[in-house]
Amino acid sequence: MTLAEKILARASGKQEVKPGEIVMARVDVAMSHENADVVLRAFKEIGIPKVWNPDKIVLLFDHRIPAECEKTAETHKRIRKFVKEQGIKHFYDMYAGICHQVLPEKGHTIPGEILVGTDSHTTTHGAFGTFATGIGATEMAGVWATGETWFKVPSTIKIEVQGKFKPWVSAKDLILYIIGKLGADGADYKAVEFSGPAIKDMSIASRMVLSNLSMEMGAKVAFVEVDDKTLEYVKSRIQNTGDRIQEIVSDGKYEKVIEFDVSSLVSQIACPHSVDNVKPVYEVKGIKIDQALLGSCTNGRLEDLEVAAKILDGKRVVKSVRMLVIPASWEIYLEAMHRGYLEIFVRAGALVLNPGCGPCLGAHQGILAEGEVCVSTTNRNFQGRMGSSESFVYLASPATIAISAVKGEIIEP
């Protein structure tokens, strides 16, 4: 069976499952951020007094921190109260960072387990061999009440990647290229498995970029092949894994196998207003920018800050550009501080913000006005997502956005 089939079979108590079959599966980790407010309303409506297992629920705030308005402040307050009432111990409030970085860091993301989150980019956790997928708030209320939910067993696309990246070309460029080829719904309802030498060579952070952005081709789950690097990371993050790490080798039948070679890949950029509108950066060279955003659950990790710091060291962000830097977590923030990256950013004239989602979803901290252009390391460029319906978001790698901030226009690193 493929990884998705194996994990769903185990979680539903079956010997074998087949694509298309619908199963009821036990959930191992149930994650929510601010939208836990919507979840707890639905949960209270069910009328069951206690959640099925308070230790399997992980909550934190990342979308709108610190509270940008009174409504959000009330949301945060209601969730804090609920956490106390229910005895939920894995609650990080606004002191940890973006959920998709924090859960692996704090040892909640385990290979072979089922992790559901009320956030579409929950696919990120597939980088650890976890069956991780996004669900809605009402469905999460059902999980809180019963500990299970239904899944249609997905068929699996295997993506094999060969070769070595050119300098300044990274996982972000690869996954944008893949989305450009397969399309925004190229993997809708399907599982994806990434493997091959180029994937093996990748850091954990880079693998997370692939699983994160696979959501933008519709993937239900996006696994990266588990290897020693994965196990080493996971074991360093959890005191006692016990028997929690289950068999994680895929040996099933794939719907199709697609091969890529990164050796000749150049920097890629997703142009407005869809993530599959992907071009080589040189094709849109010279477009003037107003904002450059480095951060998010896609590219706010240490290696992303490092590459941008290398480019910005001793340079200035051009006066016409607002550059925002948002580390993905407190751990990353501290380490970037320790290594001097944050000083480089501040001296270069960038604004370093607190870990969180920042302006990615258009809630606060850097909203775009009509006609403005932002190059961003985030994962969505839908019309109006980051502000005005008449603004334009281009998605690219940390290297591309850093050099573009210095030049004031889109340019290849």
Place this chain on the structure above:
Amino acid sequence: MIKGRIWKLGSNVNTDVIYPGRWLKITDDPKEMASHSFEGIMPEFVSEVKKGDIIVAGRYFGCGSSREQAVACLKHLGIGGIIAESFARIYYRNAINLGLPILIAPGISKKVEQGNFDFIEVDFAKGLIKLKDTEIKVAPLPKFILEIIKEGGLIPHIKKKYR
């Protein structure tokens, strides 16, 4: 069988345009949520939509975020159901869980004209669609999903099952 006016939309209609992220701070007032439906790309939608109207869309309706407000807002406006060539999976689940009828109908967008508010008749349970001069039969939703929708969504469904 329900009958409603058609709102014809294209492909890849994402949750950010259905319900902008800046309004995610609204968590408890469906009426307020509803007032922001499609505000960026179709500011006329909220005032022109009528109870029972049916959205007919192209491929991959509801792609993007998991935000449930993007279903709740349309449900509150009285949208009778959504028919699309295909749905993004989280939107599909959210619609079921909030009891908003949906149907996957390959090829439907070619059979429906843009913006003339023709009527469409749909039997979501049987997968039957009637247009002015044609009838289309598609696969109905699986039985247990139809049951959730019939009961008004996941919450009433769970209530019934566990109490």
